[in-house]
Amino acid sequence: MELTYNEKRLLAVLKPLKDAEEARSKAVEPIRETLKGIGDGRSARINPLKDTLKVLEETRNIAFLPIKKAIELLENTTEGTLGPMHTPDAAYLARIMDSTEEAVVQYANLLQDRGLAIVEKKSVVTYRLTEEGEEYRKSGLPERNLIDSFDTEIPMGELQKHPQSRLGIGWLRKKGWVDIKDGIVTKKGEAAEGVDESALKNPVPSQPGIQDLLKRKLAEEIESVSYIISITPKGENLVESGLDLRQEVMTLTSEQIRTGEWKNLRLRKYSTKTPKRVYAGKNHPYQQLIDDMRQILFEMGFTEMNGGIVESSFWNFDVLFQPQDHPAREMQDTFFLDLEEELPAGYEKIRDMHISGGDTTSTGWGGEWKEKKAMQCVLRTHTTSLSIQYLKDHPEPPVKAFCIGRVYRREAIDATHTPEFEQLEGIVMDKDVNLRHLMGFLKEFYQKMGFENVRFRPGYFPYTEPSIEPEVWVDGLGWVELGGSGIFREEVTAPWGIKYPVLAWGLGASRVAMLKMGLKDLRQLYRSDVDWVRNEPIARSRRY
Structure with missing residues (x-):
């Protein structure tokens, strides 16, 4: 079985790590049974690794430097933080092999295809508040601040003077906290803390309101992916059967050529076959x-x-003097969304333009202009x-x-x-x-x-x-x-x-x-x- 240098190197590292973990388990078993604790687990790991390191150094094995670094990490790291060494993760292997996590995963996948290793992907999802979410965590959601700003009722004009009215009024209506009639905003009762407010205080996956925060872009999902790599019995047998683990030499020095030392070196193989057609990226x-x-x-x-691709009908149609009964605004021509957006300050000029032409020479379209229809959101x-x-x-x-x-x-x-x-x-x-x-x-x-x-x-x-x-x-x-x-x-x-x-x-x-x-x-x-x-x-x- 012909393996690349990097595949061999990864196999050569996985085997002594697994052996060290098994030695540790045997060493601590009596302690676990008697003291119910592991007092010298670290030394139980280090000692077999040190014994292996001597052999690796003597044979100029390609696993020597990674195992040496693994010992240094064990000596300087709190016991237990590295996880079981018979199934190390790609980040740890990349660290001791002076490589990148992506490269280690690539080599491990190649070994897995040959049945020599197992790669297990693990992902953990967490949530983090955005900058806007952090601000609301400290000061409260806009709708909460609005509902707390008046007693039982308030004129819409007064409420719109609140600095958070543009965002908050829509959410007051959506959450059913208020009634709006004849320009008066009236509370409908006690506005209990919502699931989104609970999630804002503690944005963890178990919170039912976390999806609401994601939709409002007040939180973001973070997925942490790790890869656990272990050697298979077939891989162990291959290492033990005499796999050539000497370092490959890519370039020769004049001294090696002059003395004939190159004859005893393991030279890297290169293919002289014509490569397949290569397509440039573009x-x-x-x-x-x-x-x-x-x-x-x-x-x-x-x-x-x-x-953005989402616009209110006001910006998509009304400001362009497109009448509200125009065929292009029908359901069969436009993607309407189950969202509404508050009309901007000064929208009355657009309303008047449609009804009577406003202050221009136009006569407008006449008829009725509905605020509700202008607030409806669409895909532009x-x-x-x-x-x-x-x-x-x-x-x-x-x-x-x-x-x-x-x-x-x-x-x-x-x-x-x-x-x-x-x-x-x-x-x-x-x-x-x-x-x-x-x-x-x-x-x-x-x-x-x-x-x-x-x-x-x-x-x-x-x-x-x-x-x-x-x-x-x-x-x-x-x-x-x-x-x-x-x-x-x-x-x-x-x-x-x-x-x-x-x-x-x-x-x-x-x-x-x-x-x-x-x-x-x-x-x-x-x-x-x-x-x-x-x-x-x-x-x-x-x-x-």
Whole structure:
């Protein structure tokens, strides 16, 4: 049986460790029976190891240094902290072998495949409070502080002045601690300590509220994994039968060559066979294309914006002047979640914009605008919600920002549709920018992506006016539409005090990928097709 040097070395270490443990057990057995204690267990371990060490040194055995270090650890470590040595863990073996835990596990798995060792994986799950969780452990959850801040009832406007109202009011309602009617918040009785508050004080696995803390990102799960390694009888027999445990020599000195000493050395074997084809590591072709888009926009002077995939309907639909009865807001088109988010300060301007047009020249949509519907959370259907929030926080020009993020829509999966895909969103806000600037930005971007011929045609989108659709020429396909664009309507920008034109555009990154890579099926981008990833070209030419 041909073993590698490292496999032999691990076997050579496991055998004397097991022998030492068995010797210890025999030595302490009489003491256990009479004194019910183990008084000299450490020396019972050390003595057989020291005897073994002498033999290892004399034979220049590859286990000499690890066993020497094991003795040092035993002499300097409290008895019992190292565990039974006949089944040491990978961390201990890595320490005495001057290796890494990962390498030891790798060698042990190879031995296990040959039936020479056993590898047992053990995992322990613990929980730790996040920074926010630690803060709440000291000061209390937001809903607890809110419920303790008033006696029996309080106007909603007053309660919203509390610094923790944004997070706490929703949880007051969710836990059923209050009733809210006609703008008055009334306690429903005694608010007993919840399981989440108990878990906050003592975040251990047995606490029923620990899952609530995980969902609120107030705690995090930590899994500690260890590997216990033991030698099998077959492995012991192999070591005892004369396994060559001399150190391998990888390089020869001039002295060894001159004196002929090399003839008595155990030289490391090298294979001269032609190796199998080696594939270099690389990014997924789709990720590479997305990175390419990102780099182009950086070169054009844009800043990247980011945000979460869960948005309230307020940010996903209402701020974009999309009426609450719009078909896109129906259950069959959007992933609605069993969550609600409090409306931000100043939401009344959006409400008024929908009902009557607010302070603008618009007449709005008329009808009724429901706060409850605006609070409903969804998986974002586009990244335009990030653009509006970015403009709200940066109302003064100049602004040039973009986002490449995943969006979600309830669509049947086929060759050209998936329920989740990547969207590129861009905005430019400055004094006196107009439609010609928008077409210039888009033309430059698409040409840098390799589409030399770009044209535009009129389009319609509910939150831009005027609106245009860019098209690019693709050999074999002709003119292909790639996204939508326009200038944000005043109903979108006016509520946030934005006084200058905002150019906006969006496109499906996966659609660009299909054209660039010549794909017929969109699903190819998301499959674990290793052969395709290996053979797809690493880089594509860009026109600058």
